[in-house]
Amino acid sequence: MERFTISLSDELAAEFDQFIEAKGYSNRSEAVRDLLRKEIESKRLAENQAVYSVATLSYVYNHHERNLAERLTNLQHEAHDLVVSSMHVHLDHDDCIETLFLRGLTQHIRDFSSKVAAETGVRHSMVNLVPIKLALVQHSHSHGHFHTHS
Template identity: 35%
Template structure:
């Protein structure tokens, strides 16, 4: 097996080690391998390919970090054909939340989420996707 060196902040490494111990993993390498498999498999759902989707992406970051906010604004403009709505909110005294509503194909949404996740200094990035063609109006149900 190939050995890979990864840089991460001490706090994240401590959380990784604690998670490994608390959940019965043999070590941090096993946790990282599983996380990599999960991340790579997230957008490989064959049932979602070639279907129109709605995506919701939520990003949390520190209020003091204007570079993240600027990056979110740039992504909003770069993906204007995908992003149908965008909301910026202040959360508590020190945080901002960016909410993106997307409409597009799986590969487009995947690319957008990847670009958001690659933004340095975000605290969390969460998302979900729903097939648009799977909706049944309540009046028919």
């Protein structure tokens, strides 16, 4: 482990200590490590350098919209390699929220999320990407189709 020292003004150090306490960190080092990881991950995502991600995609939609539930289900089936799990909640008589848990190539997750958000009747969609490093194993089935598992 590498150590480094930083100098902070008394005011900034006091604010940082308040931040650490509010967030529940046990020490400054843990807080600095987390802040650095978040910044590095944000940069990787912004510059399309994060190859793999896990994500949640949440969206609200009107279940009375013609064929929308079926279209959304079909999109999920087409992206079966990305969609790990889904959760469906009835908000009121008309509206539902679904949250999909996704894993795979970051660009594929972004593309899929855009397709879902663009469906007529889908509102308030939000994707939360978390870049990860995966050890991928690729194999073929008897029918010659390749796919990847982490």
